[in-house]
Amino acid sequence: MSLVSFDDVGKTYRSLQGVDYQAVEHFSVEIEVGEFFCLLGPSGCGKTTVLKMLAGFEAPTSGQILMGGRPVTGAGRDRAVVFQGDDSLYGWLTAIENVEFGLRLRHVGKAERRERAMHYLKLVGLGGQEQKYPAELSGGMKQRIQIARVLANEPQMLLMDEPFAALDAQTRSLMQLELANIWQATRTTVLFITHDIDEAVTLGKRIGVMEAGPRSRVKGVVEVALDGARRRTDDPFLRYYKQVYEMIRDEVAKSIARAD
Numbered sequence: 294m295s296l297v298s299f300d301d302v303g304k305t306y307r308s309l310q311g312v313d314y315q316a317v318e319h320f321s322v323e324i325e326v327g328e329f330f331c332l333l334g335p336s337g338c339g340k341t342t343v344l345k346m347l348a349g350f351e352a353p354t355s356g357q358i359l360m361g362g363r364p365v366t367g368a369g370r371d372r373a374v375v376f377q378g379d380d381s382l383y384g385w386l387t388a389i390e391n392v393e394f395g396l397r398l399r400h401v402g403k404a405e406r407r408e409r410a411m412h413y414l415k416l417v418g419l420g421g422q423e424q425k426y427p428a429e430l431s432g433g434m435k436q437r438i439q440i441a442r443v444l445a446n447e448p449q450m451l452l453m454d455e456p457f458a459a460l461d462a463q464t465r466s467l468m469q470l471e472l473a474n475i476w477q478a479t480r481t482t483v484l485f486i487t488h489d490i491d492e493a494v495t496l497g498k499r500i501g502v503m504e505a506g507p508r509s510r511v512k513g514v515v516e517v518a519l520d521g522a523r524r525r526t527d528d529p530f531l532r533y534y535k536q537v538y539e540m541i542r543d544e545v546a547k548s549i550a551r552a553d
């Protein structure tokens with residue numbers, strides 16, 4: 294059953310100089326309930342644009358986006374967003390208070406919100422760190438708290454825009470593993486944006502590859518049938534990597550040529 298449907302969506306940005314830019318056009322894709330969907334594409338192709346439209350931060354200029362059969366008309370608590378290098382934790386609140394924040398706004402009782410916040414902190418591997426302040430935590434830990442914070446609100450969908458891009462390689466693969474485990478445990482529907490093929494094959498159940506912009510659309514969707522541990526040196530992993538690489542190679546070349 295599909296949860297999200299992008300139906301022939303287009304987005305044109307009006308520039309202040311009066312020159313329009315058609316970022317995406319004829320963009321269509323369906324995301325299933327409980328699916329981990331990765332959207333991959335060269336820099337500037339329109340990935341963030343697509344995510345922002347689903348988040349309700351930007352309106353499409355043509356086509357429509359449905360969530361649960363209803364048109365997306367604005368932001369909502371059913372869709373939680375984690376941006377690249379996001380550093381929106383409150384410095385004056387401890388880790389657990391940051392995770393509880395949304396629940397407090399919604400007047401969830403103290404005992405219940407503590408319990409829920411603790412549950413999600415443990416899920417992201419931060420049990421025992423709950424009394425620390427953001428300044429006392431590493432970049433990877435802060436990113437995990439941000440994920441715990443959005444999970445605590447139990448959204449129907451997680452929208453993640455290159456959430457690990459600012460992390461070092463080791464922390465990044467640790468976080469990927471952590472996110473894969475969280476997804477296994479919660480089965481929340483995820484739209485995960487990346488330009489990293491390795492990350493997409495590691496995490497995605499399906500990978501949508503976008504064309505280079507302008508007027509970017511979905512070039513194709515690759516279904517990843519890998520079970521359990523996805524070791525990067527295993528043959529099946531490498532086969533998927535190669536398949537996606539072949540699809541995206543020309544698009545990256547186009548996007549570099551257009552930037553000249």
Ligand SMILES: Nc1ncnc2c1ncn2[C@@H]1O[C@H](COP(=O)(O)OP(=O)(O)OP(=O)(O)O)[C@@H](O)[C@H]1O
Pocket residue numbers: 306307308314316334335336337338339340341342343488506
């Ligand atoms: N608010 C805006 N006004 C005008 N143009 C915009 C705006 N936001 C994005 N664009 C343009 O739309 C295109 C797509 O941008 P977008 O941020 O969606 O790309 P992206 O695929 O997320 O890139 P990256 O991988 O670098 O994050 C780019 O050419 C960008 O310059």
Ligand SMILES: [Mg+2]
Pocket residue numbers: 340341342454
């Ligand atoms: Mg982007």
